[in-house]
Amino acid sequence: MSKAERAQKLRSLVHLLAEAAEVVIREWETEDDANSHYDPLLPSAKLYQARRTLVGTCGMCIDIVQEPQSRLMEMAMDQYVARALHIAAEARIADVLAAIDPKEGMPITDIAKTVHVEERKLARVLRCLCTVHVFIEVKDLHFANSVTSQVLANNDPLCCWLLTNGQAIYTASDKLPAVLFNPVKSRSYSLEETAFQEAFNTSYWEYLETDVGEPDAVAKRRQEREVFGLAMVGGGRVHAPPLYAATDYPWGALGTATIVDVGGGVGGMSLDLARRFPELRFVLQDRRPTIAQARELWQREMPDAVMSGRIQMMAHDFFAPQPVANADVYLMRYVLHDWPDAECVTILTQLRAAMSRTSRILTADQAIHTTAGSAYLTRAPEPLPANYGFAHVLANARDLNMMALFNGMERTPEQLGALAEKAGLRLVKVWECRGMVAITEMCRDDWDE
Numbered sequence: 191m192s193k194a195e196r197a198q199k200l201r202s203l204v205h206l207l208a209e210a211a212e213v214v215i216r217e218w219e220t221e222d223d224a225n226s227h228y229d230p231l232l233p234s235a236k237l238y239q240a241r242r243t244l245v246g247t248c249g250m251c252i253d254i255v256q257e258p259q260s261r262l263m264e265m266a267m268d269q270y271v272a273r274a275l276h277i278a279a280e281a282r283i284a285d286v287l288a289a290i291d292p293k294e295g296m297p298i299t300d301i302a303k304t305v306h307v308e309e310r311k312l313a314r315v316l317r318c319l320c321t322v323h324v325f326i327e328v329k330d331l332h333f334a335n336s337v338t339s340q341v342l343a344n345n346d347p348l349c350c351w352l353l354t355n356g357q358a359i360y361t362a363s364d365k366l367p368a369v370l371f372n373p374v375k376s377r378s379y380s381l382e383e384t385a386f387q388e389a390f391n392t393s394y395w396e397y398l399e400t401d402v403g404e405p406d407a408v409a410k411r412r413q414e415r416e417v418f419g420l421a422m423v424g425g426g427r428v429h430a431p432p433l434y435a436a437t438d439y440p441w442g443a444l445g446t447a448t449i450v451d452v453g454g455g456v457g458g459m460s461l462d463l464a465r466r467f468p469e470l471r472f473v474l475q476d477r478r479p480t481i482a483q484a485r486e487l488w489q490r491e492m493p494d495a496v497m498s499g500r501i502q503m504m505a506h507d508f509f510a511p512q513p514v515a516n517a518d519v520y521l522m523r524y525v526l527h528d529w530p531d532a533e534c535v536t537i538l539t540q541l542r543a544a545m546s547r548t549s550r551i552l553t554a555d556q557a558i559h560t561t562a563g564s565a566y567l568t569r570a571p572e573p574l575p576a577n578y579g580f581a582h583v584l585a586n587a588r589d590l591n592m593m594a595l596f597n598g599m600e601r602t603p604e605q606l607g608a609l610a611e612k613a614g615l616r617l618v619k620v621w622e623c624r625g626m627v628a629i630t631e632m633c634r635d636d637w638d639e
């Protein structure tokens with residue numbers, strides 16, 4: 191790129207940035223005027239759009255302006271920023287700072303005493319995070335929460351989400367190069383040949399479920415299992431609100447429809463939908479031990495729905511023929527991304543055999559948007575890459591995580607469409623919700639409107 195082209199691109203980006211910033215500010219002011227409850231997890235459509243434009247623009251400005259070799263070196267050491275965050279989460283630093291005067295901060299000596307880490311080393315960890323605006327060093331060696339770290343205070347589920355990524359998952363990520371450069375394992379999509387297997391010689395689920403080794407190891411493993419459980423709650427709270435918003439997917443229009451929640455876990459999504467859309471009915475399916483857990487949860491959370499039969503629960507293996515025929519909706523949230531293509535086609539084929547011509551499959555997973563773009567997804571304004579660049583980076587990281595743990599993957603709409611086709615289905619529409627997870631609608635391939 192010539193200097194003139196680079197300058198032109200930078201000017202366009204700055205213009206885009208200024209426009210998007212004005213929209214963000216106006217939306218904040220509107221929220222204040224309306225005195226409405228501001229939920230940052232469910233921004234207005236305008237705010238959501240402007241926010242990702244702004245993040246993508248800032249990222250692209252960095253790329254254009256920063257000296258390229260230094261930028262690459264910085265990225266190659268990003269793992270230490272992640273490590274600093276894992277340490278802060280484990281030590282619950284945000285909790286320690288929650289009640290202090292934000293102008294004074296807390297001296298590092300006091301923080302170090304509370305969390306039992308040598309103070310000069312801890313200060314270096316916190317300074318690394320202050321540089322990226324997580325925590326603030328208000329004066330020399332006095333720290334306070336920033337807007338970002340504040341959300342971690344008294345938020346165990348979110349701390350656990352950060353922490354679970356710093357435990358066995360982190361160790362597995364270290365083995366990705368070994369697996370990708372191994373000529374046999376590189377081609378494999380087997381659960382037996384993942385980076386996680388390479389690191390621990392067992393699958394992720396078995397690792398979490400099995401108590402092995404000497405007493406210390408057992409305690410550690412149990413702790414990791416609990417952290418993972420809470421992490422799922424924390425992650426769900428962040429990603430779920432747009433999934434249930436009637437403006438993002440027309441749940442209300444389903445009326446009294448029956449939703450079969452396939453691989454539904456304990457029924458987290460069904461429970462949330464049941465509370466918001468009182469006419470919907472549900473069949474929850476999962477493996478037997480999970481269904482046993484689900485019964486307890488629903489009995490506690492929504493006993494009326496259990497009693498009235500509005501929710502039915504059944505143990506069901508989604509690789510076997512689907513016992514509920516002609517349902518209005520077969521829902522799968524966070525299921526397909528766990529599996530390689532061949533297994534996904536089997537799961538979808540079993541659903542296809544049970545579907546009527548008007549049945550729908552709704553999958554809720556992260557939609558991978560490439561920088562080249564997709565006909566199914568909103569394209570970012572020029573000169574941003576189609577997927578908003580930096581605003582999409584967590585999606586790609588999570589895709590690589592699925593690779594490392596399960597040989598699974600987060601998919602593009604086109605990849606989901608190809609799986610649908612192999613199973614005798616057709617991709618109808620991708621419902622882009624105001625977050626990372628999108629709802630993909632499929633119908634039988636012989637359905638015509």
Ligand SMILES: C[S@@+](CC[C@H](N)C(=O)[O-])C[C@H]1O[C@@H](n2cnc3c(N)ncnc32)[C@H](O)[C@@H]1O
Pocket residue numbers: 452453454455456457458459475476477480506507508509522523524525528
């Ligand atoms: C990532 S969890 C998603 C759970 C749920 N859909 C949600 O969004 O909370 C994947 C689920 O698939 C279930 N699962 C795995 N293999 C299965 C199988 N062969 N048949 C049915 N469910 C299965 C797991 O037990 C787990 O609950």
